[in-house]
Amino acid sequence: MSMSPRKSDGLTEPSENEPLLNNRTENDNLENQETYTPIPRYQGEDDQEDNIHEERIEEHEHLLPSQRHFARRRQGELLDPDDPAVSPLNLKSVRILRLTLCLMSVLTYIWAILLFINCFVSIPVIIQLRTSGFLELDMTVVSFISLLIALLFFSLPTNVERVMGYTITSLFFIQFILMWTIPHLRHSYSIVGIVTTGWTWFSCLVALVITPIVVQWGKEHEEVRLTGRRENRRTVTEWFKISLSFLLLTLLVIIPSVLFFCGFMLDVYDTTRLITRTGDATVGSFVPVTTTGHHRYDVYIECTPTHKRLNPPLPDNRDPPIVLIEADDRVSAQALYEGWVEELYNVNKVAKVCFWNRPGRGFSDVAPSPFSLSESASALTTALETVLQEEHNEALTDIPFQNHSLAIVAHGLGGLYARVFAAQHISSIHSIFLIDTLHEELLRYKVGPISRGFGLWLRGVTSPFALKRQLSWILHGKGPRYRYLSGLSKVGKGSLAFDTHSSELKASLQEQVGALSGITQNEVEESNAILQGSNIPLGVVASAQSIRKDKEWAGLQKRLSKLTANSVAWEIYDGPHEIWAARQAKEQLQDLYSHIVREKRTT
Numbered sequence: 001m002s003m004s005p006r007k008s009d010g011l012t013e014p015s016e017n018e019p020l021l022n023n024r025t026e027n028d029n030l031e032n033q034e035t036y037t038p039i040p041r042y043q044g045e046d047d048q049e050d051n052i053h054e055e056r057i058e059e060h061e062h063l064l065p066s067q068r069h070f071a072r073r074r075q076g077e078l079l080d081p082d083d084p085a086v087s088p089l090n091l092k093s094v095r096i097l098r099l100t101l102c103l104m105s106v107l108t109y110i111w112a113i114l115l116f117i118n119c120f121v122s123i124p125v126i127i128q129l130r131t132s133g134f135l136e137l138d139m140t141v142v143s144f145i146s147l148l149i150a151l152l153f154f155s156l157p158t159n160v161e162r163v164m165g166y167t168i169t170s171l172f173f174i175q176f177i178l179m180w181t182i183p184h185l186r187h188s189y190s191i192v193g194i195v196t197t198g199w200t201w202f203s204c205l206v207a208l209v210i211t212p213i214v215v216q217w218g219k220e221h222e223e224v225r226l227t228g229r230r231e232n233r234r235t236v237t238e239w240f241k242i243s244l245s246f247l248l249l250t251l252l253v254i255i256p257s258v259l260f261f262c263g264f265m266l267d268v269y270d271t272t273r274l275i276t277r278t279g280d281a282t283v284g285s286f287v288p289v290t291t292t293g294h295h296r297y298d299v300y301i302e303c304t305p306t307h308k309r310l311n312p313p314l315p316d317n318r319d320p321p322i323v324l325i326e327a328d329d330r331v332s333a334q335a336l337y338e339g340w341v342e343e344l345y346n347v348n349k350v351a352k353v354c355f356w357n358r359p360g361r362g363f364s365d366v367a368p369s370p371f372s373l374s375e376s377a378s379a380l381t382t383a384l385e386t387v388l389q390e391e392h393n394e395a396l397t398d399i400p401f402q403n404h405s406l407a408i409v410a411h412g413l414g415g416l417y418a419r420v421f422a423a424q425h426i427s428s429i430h431s432i433f434l435i436d437t438l439h440e441e442l443l444r445y446k447v448g449p450i451s452r453g454f455g456l457w458l459r460g461v462t463s464p465f466a467l468k469r470q471l472s473w474i475l476h477g478k479g480p481r482y483r484y485l486s487g488l489s490k491v492g493k494g495s496l497a498f499d500t501h502s503s504e505l506k507a508s509l510q511e512q513v514g515a516l517s518g519i520t521q522n523e524v525e526e527s528n529a530i531l532q533g534s535n536i537p538l539g540v541v542a543s544a545q546s547i548r549k550d551k552e553w554a555g556l557q558k559r560l561s562k563l564t565a566n567s568v569a570w571e572i573y574d575g576p577h578e579i580w581a582a583r584q585a586k587e588q589l590q591d592l593y594s595h596i597v598r599e600k601r602t603t
Contacts, residue, residue, distance in 0.1 A: 024112035040268055080229055084537065088155065088218030095363035097214050102487035103150050104203055108144040111199070115140055119457065120513060121504075122368035124293045129192050130365040136196040138260065139172075143203035153245040156238060157219070164249055165208025171261040172201035178268060184275050188365070204257075207251075236278040236601040239546040256465070259569045263466030266473070274363065285390075287383040291375070297365035301356040301383040302334075303391065304345060311348035314598060319349035321407040321430035321597065324384070326421070326422060326427055328412025329357070329508060330498045331487035331578055332362050336411055340590055350407075356383055358417065360507025362485050362497075371510040373523045377421040403460045407597050412577065413438050413447070413511070416524050419563070422446035422536070423527035429597050431537040432564070434547055434588070439556035440524040448515030456512060460505040468500045487578070495522075531564050537599040539569040545576050 030542070088094045115137040118127045129136070146168075176197045179185050186194065220230050284302025291297075303322075310320050323341065327333035333355035345351045358376055359367035365374065388404060407430045410418035415437025422429045438446060470476040478496075486498040499505050514520040542557040554572070561570035569592055575582035580589055 001221050016466045020357050041508070056106075070185065076198065085232040087144070088215050088222055090222050091218045091241050092215060094218040097211060098151070098154060101147055101211065104206065104593065105147040105151065108140060108147060108199070108203060110142055111196075112137065112140040113566050115196075118369075119370055120458070122293075124295070124368075127192055128190060128295055128368075128571075130188055130190055130297050131193060132360070132366050132460060132463075132502040134460045134502045134506070135260065135264070136193055136466050138461060138574075139196055139200040140271070142253055142256055142260075143200040143207075144251075144352035144534070146204050146207040149245060149248055149253070150211045152243055154211070154215060155219070158242055158245070159212075160211045160246060161208060161249065161346045164254055165204060165212070168253065168257045169201055169205045169209060171257055172204060173266055175261060176201050178264075178415075182268070182272075184271055188271070195536065204253075212374040222385055232529065242595065246517060259465040259467070262470060263464050265464060266469060268481075270483060273480050274484070278299040284363075285383075285387055286384060287386045289359075289366060289367075289379045289382050295368045297359060297367055299356060299365070300363035301354065301380075301387055303387055304352055305355040307345075307348050307351040309348070310351055310598070315415060316600075318600065319405070321405040322348050322388075323353045323597070324408050325353065326408060326410040326414035327358075327361075328414050328577075329361070329486075329511065331411065332485040333357060334362065334481075335487035336409075336580075340576070340586050341409065342595065344590055349590075350597055354384060354387070356380060356505065360510065362504045364503075366503050366506050366580075367510070369506075369510050370513055370517075370519070371507075372514060372519055373417055373420040374424075376417050377424050380417075380421055381425070398540055404428065405601075407433070408437070409433045410437055415560075416520065417445075418457065419527045419531060422521055423530040426530060426534055427537070430601055431568075431599055432531075433593055433596055434563075435538045435541050435542075435579060436543040436557075436559060437540075439560060439561065440521045440528075442552070443515040443521050443524075447511055447520075449512075450516065453509060453512040453516065456505055457507045459499070460509060462500055463500055463502040463505055466500070468496060472496060483570070528563060533563050535566040535601060536564045537566050537568045537601060538564045538598055539571075539596045540567075540571070541579060541589060542572045543577050543579050544574040547572065564602075569598060 007078070017205045020052060031156075087444065089098070114123060114127060115133055118129070118133050119137070122128075126135075140365050140568040164466070179189050179194045179197055185561055189197075224230060239544060286298040286300055288298050302382055307320070314320060321344075325333045325336055325341065327336050337353060337355050341350070342354055345353050357364040359365060359371065359379060367379070406425070406428055407419045410433070412435070412499050418432065418434070418437075422432055469483050472483055481497065482502065484497055486496070512521070538561065540557060540563075542554060547557075548552045557572075558570060571592065573582070573585040573588050575585035579584040
């Protein structure tokens with residue numbers, strides 16, 4: 001009998017080719033899984049009702065997806081678009097970007113605090129500025145605000161935010177390039193200003209350009225990965241946050257940045273015309289001054305050519321003195337010279353006139369804070385000695401001005417500086433002429449009030465907006481000298497520079513701090529003690545309008561007439577604080593000074 005294959009329970013023996021066929025089928029399935037992954041479709045709420053309790057995230061759970069979410073995704077299940085697990089923070093690159101924003105915010109905040117302290121007390125070595133520092137402080141605050149907004153609205157990137165970022169970064173980049181490439185700007189703003197501008201540009205670039213791009217990419221990536229599609233809809237809450245972000249960016253970042261840039265460009269135009277001697281040019285000298293803390297800044301000083309003889313000549317063929325002008329805080333030395341001294345010089349009533357801008361005033365750089373009267377006198381000594389030595393080819397001596405005599409003319413607050421300077425060089429002083437100057441007893445009430453200091457600081461912080469300075473050339477066609485020198489156009493009315501220029505406001509703030517602390521009054525009283533024993537010819541002129549405004553003014557002016565043992569004149573002329581603004585008072589002032597400058601100091 002032939003044996004037939006046994007069949008039982010429907011099982012057959014596998015053939016020899018079946019193992020190969022099974023292996024091939026498994027390999028094909030693996031290849032298909034590796035090369036093609038179908039994009040899942042969003043199942044909707046009805047398909048996921050059974051799993052809602054599993055998807056719900058309680059307050060104590062992490063926002064980032066757990067292993068359960070990834071396991072379910074591998075099983076083909078999708079998340080709801082409103083699920084907190086659908087977040088760009090799932091990506092490591094996005095988390096690193098957010099950490100970078102946090103670190104940059106901390107560094108910017110620390111730098112802003114240092115710049116704020118530097119407004120009142122200069123920080124040696126770390127911060128050495130020739131400018132007021134208000135622009136640097138404002139730019140740092142803007143960069144901090146942009147970083148803070150980027151963190152607060154991190155998960156809501158918008159195209160409008162990106163366009164704003166492109167605009168701001170372009171403006172700050174142009175400003176940074178100009179600071180770095182133009183020599184006089186690089187010298188003026190120094191390394192601190194340039195680095196601050198560069199940091200502001202980089203912060204705005206990261207916060208307002210890079211962050212929206214990266215977060216938008218991460219958001220779309222996670223939406224496709226976890227929900228199967230890109231989500232274009234926004235909730236009411238999200239629209240509210242986007243509107244708030246747009247409003248904050250516009251008010252606190254965009255508008256200030258544009259105003260900073262316009263003010264900076266106007267400053268570039270002004271300084272270029274002044275330094276390159278085109279249009280409103282400066283004809284004086286910039287003399288470098290080094291403080292005891294190795295801080296360097298430049299002061300501006302200007303001297304006229306010398307007349308050999310006066311008209312009429314001095315008796316005994318004496319050499320005429322050099323007239324030295326110390327100006328008020330509200331009226332520049334140039335305005336005082338052009339107001340009435342220039343006419344005396346043109347008719348040979350005075351032989352030579354020198355005037356300067358104190359640190360922070362006019363064309364001079366800002367000195368480090370705190371700044372005292374004695375430091376101002378030292379800076380004037382350096383500047384005047386340098387100019388006179390260059391003019392007369394004199395060798396450097398241990399005794400400044402030993403070959404020259406100085407006739408000091410001081411107005412307003414400049415009278416305090418003049419007395420300290422005269423006390424330091426009492427042997428070289430020919431005469432002192434005080435025009436409605438401030439008495440030291442009024443320092444705390446006129447210069448030192450805390451409310452005045454706060455107002456000066458507040459105006460200094462807003463000075464980089466340069467709104468009034470922009471209007472000065474748009475509406476009135478004024479030039480650079482008008483924006484840099486107080487009282488230049490109309491005496492007593494031209495206070496644009498004093499009220500709006502950041503360096504002028506910083507100098508006024510330094511004077512307020514010195515008056516409040518009592519340092520200024522102590523220095524003046526020590527100088528008065530030195531001058532009272534001298535025979536320097538002294539003339540004092542008071543304003544009738546100032547006396548009518550302040551009952552104590554007349555008595556204090558009379559006390560000033562006893563400053564030296566040789567009081568030549570004490571007069572009251574009918575005019576404003578700038579006495580030469582009144583025509584009759586101006587003629588009286590010129591006649592009186594022509595007499596004083598011809599006085600001979602006895603030894």
